[in-house]
Amino acid sequence: YSFCTLLIIFRCCIHSKLKVVKMVARALALAVALAVGAEASQIKWTGIVNDQQWTTANNWYPASVPGAGDAVVIDDNDGKDATVVLTVPTSIASLQIGDLVSTTAKLRLLAALQVTQSVDISYNGEIEVNSGVAALSTPKGTVEGKLSFLSGTLQGAYTISGKANFGSKAAQGAKVFNYATVSHTGKASLTAGGSWQLANGSSVTTTAGVDASGTDFQIMVAPKDAGKGE
Numbered sequence: 411y412s413f414c415t416l417l418i419i420f421r422c423c424i425h426s427k428l429k430v431v432k433m434v435a436r437a438l439a440l441a442v443a444l445a446v447g448a449e450a451s452q453i454k455w456t457g458i459v460n461d462q463q464w465t466t467a468n469n470w471y472p473a474s475v476p477g478a479g480d481a482v483v484i485d486d487n488d489g490k491d492a493t494v495v496l497t498v499p500t501s502i503a504s505l506q507i508g509d510l511v512s513t514t515a516k517l518r519l520l521a522a523l524q525v526t527q528s529v530d531i532s533y534n535g536e537i538e539v540n541s542g543v544a545a546l547s548t549p550k551g552t553v554e555g556k557l558s559f560l561s562g563t564l565q566g567a568y569t570i571s572g573k574a575n576f577g578s579k580a581a582q583g584a585k586v587f588n589y590a591t592v593s594h595t596g597k598a599s600l601t602a603g604g605s606w607q608l609a610n611g612s613s614v615t616t617t618a619g620v621d622a623s624g625t626d627f628q629i630m631v632a633p634k635d636a637g638k639g640e
Contacts, residue, residue: 450481450503450527455494455515457487464496478526479503484535486513496521503527505548508535508555519544519562531555533572539564542584561604563588570594574616577603579623587612594618603627609635 453476459466467473476482481504486492492515501524508515509532516536522545529548531537535555539546544562551557551568558575561583567590574594576585582604590612594600599619608614609632 450479452481452483455482455484455487455492457490457492457494460487462493462495464494464500465498469494476500476502482506483509484515484517485509486515489513492516493518496523500524501526505529506532507537508532519546521545522563523547528552529566531557531572540581540583559585561585564590564592566590568592570596572596573598574600576601576606576614577627578621579603582626587614590614605630607632611635 453474454471455469456471457469459469461469463469465475467475470476478501480502482502483506484492484494485506485508489512491513494516495518497520499522503525504527505517505523505525507517507530514534514536516538518538518540520541521543525546525548527549529537529546529551531551531553533554536558537546537553537556538558538560539562540558540560541562545565546559546562547565549566551566553568553570553574554572556573556575557568557570560575560577560581563586565588570592573596574592575581577583578601584605584607586607586609589610592614594614594616596618599621600614600616602620602622604627606614606629608629
């Protein structure tokens with residue numbers, strides 16, 4: 411090849427590479443823009459209808475039943491204690507319960523709730539899982555307030571510096587820990603009752619005492635796990 415031919419080939423190669431770099435840069439910029447646009451929209455509990463129902467759109471601001479991709483905040487009901495009841499399977503992005511000094515906030519699960527990012531329960535907040543079909547699933551749960559797991563299924567990693575109520579004399583229901591790790595460091599004893607089933611490497615640890623005062627309390631391991639990792 412002549413020098414001029416080689417120079418033309420070199421310039422073409424450089425030009426092609428620059429086009430590729432620009433295309434990659436544009437793709438990355440688009441991905442960032444889409445990610446920003448896909449940020450969870452916040453929906454806050456107002457309880458204005460006074461029926462305690464999650465599925466009532468006018469109980470939320472803006473007026474919409476929370477669903478996939480939403481960041482849900484439950485703290486009070488117009489300056490009063492708030493209780494929210496979930497009765498249909500639901501998926502959301504994140505959940506924050508309780509952040510005010512003078513009021514309490516509680517979410518009662520009678521159906522399955524999947525939280526794809528995180529759950530944060532402040533010191534005056536509570537989640538109660540209390541039905542055979544109820545479930546709470548999240549990659550990360552931080553509990554400064556109270557987690558009441560009375561019946562149903564628990565899945566995910568939970569750090570509890572507050573209260574852990576996993577059954578009592580009055581709550582003897584079946585509880586399934588599935589891919590669940592619970593680390594309790596609260597001052598009060600972890601309460602236990604009913605039937606616990608540990609599956610898929612689940613574990614429950616506490617640095618406080620355990621109060622298993624109810625009758626017929628038992629811990630079972632899923633047959634296919636044979637106790638491994640539990």
